[in-house]
Amino acid sequence: MALLPVDEALDRMLDGVRALDSEDVPIAAAAGRVLASALSARRTQPPFDASAMDGYAVRAADLANPPARLRLIGASAAGKRYAGRLGPGEAVRIFTGAPMPQGADAILIQENAEADGDVVEARESVEPGRHIRRAGLDFEQGDVLLDAGRVLDPAALSLAGAAGYGRLPVVRRPRIAIVATGDELVPPGTEPGPDQIVASNNLSVAALARADGAEIVDLGIVGDDRAAIAGAIRAALGEAADIIVTLGGASVGEHDLVREVLVGEGMELAFWKIAMRPGKPLMFGRFGGTRVLGLPGNPVSTFVCSHLFLRPLVARFSGRTYLPELRSAILAQPMKANDHRQDYVRASVISGQDGLMASPFDVQDSSMLSTLAASNALIIREPGAPASAAGERCRVLMLR
Numbered sequence: 001m002a003l004l005p006v007d008e009a010l011d012r013m014l015d016g017v018r019a020l021d022s023e024d025v026p027i028a029a030a031a032g033r034v035l036a037s038a039l040s041a042r043r044t045q046p047p048f049d050a051s052a053m054d055g056y057a058v059r060a061a062d063l064a065n066p067p068a069r070l071r072l073i074g075a076s077a078a079g080k081r082y083a084g085r086l087g088p089g090e091a092v093r094i095f096t097g098a099p100m101p102q103g104a105d106a107i108l109i110q111e112n113a114e115a116d117g118d119v120v121e122a123r124e125s126v127e128p129g130r131h132i133r134r135a136g137l138d139f140e141q142g143d144v145l146l147d148a149g150r151v152l153d154p155a156a157l158s159l160a161g162a163a164g165y166g167r168l169p170v171v172r173r174p175r176i177a178i179v180a181t182g183d184e185l186v187p188p189g190t191e192p193g194p195d196q197i198v199a200s201n202n203l204s205v206a207a208l209a210r211a212d213g214a215e216i217v218d219l220g221i222v223g224d225d226r227a228a229i230a231g232a233i234r235a236a237l238g239e240a241a242d243i244i245v246t247l248g249g250a251s252v253g254e255h256d257l258v259r260e261v262l263v264g265e266g267m268e269l270a271f272w273k274i275a276m277r278p279g280k281p282l283m284f285g286r287f288g289g290t291r292v293l294g295l296p297g298n299p300v301s302t303f304v305c306s307h308l309f310l311r312p313l314v315a316r317f318s319g320r321t322y323l324p325e326l327r328s329a330i331l332a333q334p335m336k337a338n339d340h341r342q343d344y345v346r347a348s349v350i351s352g353q354d355g356l357m358a359s360p361f362d363v364q365d366s367s368m369l370s371t372l373a374a375s376n377a378l379i380i381r382e383p384g385a386p387a388s389a390a391g392e393r394c395r396v397l398m399l400r
């Protein structure tokens with residue numbers, strides 16, 4: 001089977017994937033969620049003309065030739081307006097956010113005034129309208145404030161609250177079931193037996209997907225055994241997973257049973273084997289609406305494939321757009337010509353005088369988590385890219 005180019009694999013994976021259903025959640029619990037429908041303002045903000053400063057509400061005409069003496073007739077505070085009307089020669093003490101009294105057309109800030117009992121002396125003139133926030137300056141009832149697909153970041157959340165919402169319609173979190181396969185694996189924190197290692201991939205996949213807003217059902221480890229793998233797949237389907245991620249067993253060895261078992265359980269295989277390094281044996285398929293990502297077991301392959309495939313899939317199910325953080329950097333070291341696979345090279349990227357500088361790590365074995373943890377970026381080498389000299393530009397995918 002010919003290897004599938006990365007972009008084509010991505011297109012095919014996302015084909016037909018749409019935002020999940022909407023659910024209503026209390027606004028305080030909606031941080032980081034994705035809006036399922038556009039939000040329009042339920043109220044006008046500010047709801048009244050308001051003072052933007054602490055000082056005195058005045059009629060600008062009274063202050064045309066400063067100094068001017070005004071008679072203090074009351075106060076307007078945020079939350080308690082002055083009920084009366086201001087006439088010629090009068091002033092009302094006012095505070096930031098308080099409603100403008102009727103008859104006033106400007107604010108004299110208190111730094112430019114001297115108060116003594118019920119007399120205020122204005123030392124400066126003011127323009128009509130000065131320091132007044134007009135009703136509706138921020139938004140008017142009915143204005144569309146946030147679009148569907150908007151991530152409820154702190155500013156968006158605060159805006160939705162100010163606009164009158166106590167609950168928000170958000171896209172349901174995608175549910176991801178993770179199944180690790182391999183006789184050699186034991187859970188983190190337990191002592192491996194002879195010939196065994198710790199299953200570390202569940203941790204990176206779960207952490208990445210959770211940070212992207214997914215809900216994780218970690219089904220742990222199953223051995224290289226058809227019945228055990230089939231049981232875990234049934235359990236994942238029983239959990240109503242939107243995405244099943246299998247780890248390991250994706251390649252061609254006798255113990256690589258995952259694809260065969262999935263197909264035996266009724267999965268429609270969409271593609272297998274991508275023109276990329278690491279991650280060549282990646283597999284994708286479907287059980288109806290449930291998508292299956294079969295990730296290669298090498299820890300770096302799992303990680304790179306999660307970045308390149310799982311993140312966009314989670315985003316698409318969540319109703320938002322995924323924008324990988326791609327940058328241009330200058331190579332700090334030469335790089336060899338590439339073969340036919342798109343290469344993702346672990347690298348350290350730092351800010352230099354002429355922009356970002358990328359240093360690839362010398363050893364790129366796809367089992368090595370130590371270099372992965374030391375990397376903050378992947379240099380992307382196109383299939384067939386010629387050798388590059390130090391100082392040439394390269395494209396990097398930032399990881400953190």
Ligand SMILES: Nc1nc2c(c(=O)[nH]1)N[C@H]1C(S)=C(S)[C@@H](COP(=O)(O)OP(=O)(O)OC[C@H]3O[C@@H](n4cnc5c(N)ncnc54)[C@H](O)[C@@H]3O)O[C@H]1N2
Binds near residue numbers: 202248256298
């Ligand atoms: N003859 C060939 N051999 C291999 C090929 C190939 O094309 N022809 N591809 C290689 C590539 S590339 C990769 S990547 C690996 C992927 O193989 P599998 O997906 O079948 O992964 P496993 O064999 O199960 O494991 C590989 C490696 O990773 C460790 N592993 C597995 N799961 C976990 C986990 N959850 N946490 C930590 N480490 C894990 C496992 O112990 C192995 O060391 O195949 C190459 N071989």
Ligand code: MOO
Binds near residue numbers: 277278280281296366
């Ligand atoms: O492509 Mo495999 O993913 O390196 O070691």
